Amino acid sequence: MALNLEQSTSLIVERARQLMNQLIEQRGHGRPPFLSKEYAPLLGIKRIEKADLGQVSAILIKLHDGDVIRVNQMHNLARQNFSCAHEIGHALLSELNLELCIEEAEFRTFNPQAEAMAGAKTRERLCDAAATELLMPEIVFKKYLSSLGACINSIESLANIFRVSISSTAIRIAELSAEPCIVLLWRQRPGTKSKVLRLAWRVGPGKKSKGKADYMPVHTLARHTSTLYKAYQYDNPVKCHKSFEIDGSVKRLPIESKGFGSGEMRYVISLAFPNR
Ligand SMILES: [Zn+2]
Secondary structure, eight states: OOOOHHHHHHHHHHHHHHHHHHHHHHHTOOOSOOOHHHHGGGGTEEEEEEEOOTTOOEEEEEETTEEEEEEETTSOHHHHHHHHHHHHHHHHHHHTTHHHHHHHHHOOOSOHHHHHHHHHHHHHHHHHHHHHHHHSOHHHHHHHHHHHOSSTTHHHHHHHHHTOOHHHHHHHHHHHOSSOOEEEEEEEOTTOOOSEEEEEEEEOSSSSOTTOOOOEESOOEEETTSHHHHHHHSSSOEEEEEEEEETTEEEEEEEEEEEESOGGGOEEEEEEOTTO
16 A cells, blocks of 8 residues: 555654543643643553653663653653654554655665665654644644734743644644744854844745645845844844745745744744735
8 A cells, every 4th residue: 555645644643633632531631731641641652751862852662562652851841742652653553554655655766775765754644644633633722822822922821731832832823823824943053153044944824735825935035234133142032023934935924033042042933814
């Protein structure tokens, strides 16, 4: 059986939803947070152990009497929660026998090494999709998002409610917001002291799929004189406009930005609204 990426994604997300429903039934309520340690036993994962893993976020260890997840104790709890959910994603992947289907369908090239690498990358993306649905179930997240509103100040509240990182929350907002919304992340180039922010990544609007409008900011650098840079310097959110390229033309969109983290890890998240 050969499946493309879209089909495999919907299969694994569907399985994640079943797991969520099972958890809700078991505990008798559907209120967030949804934690990896609550899901683990449902898949026969015996325990989650904190360990010194160096650069690795988490690993799933298969033992004959059940699996164990080992998670990097140096990471913050929100990240640990996501890393463990990602490993649960790996358990779902092998349970659904998706690993082989992916390689067969997507990566028939004449370079076995490139094939293996592309397959690995796709597997990681599928596990992230499963983790996202487990920790921020679409139906529950949408409810909280619509009551808080898609705005820059909702990110931190939602991250606290769902016990996930600021950036995972922002991406989920871009995916699920009823009003189209693009999320952008800016940071200084590592190792430089230059007072310039550069665009690290952007997501949205809507779920990643073919044929969706793709907004790209015309300027992917923000200098120290810009309003955006103020979000980096101070903790208050800022509002401004930015030009985006869309289908060959340029459109000015309102954006809201806020800085998070400190020191070298400091970054700015922006939300842009194409329909405002
Ligand atoms: Zn992985």
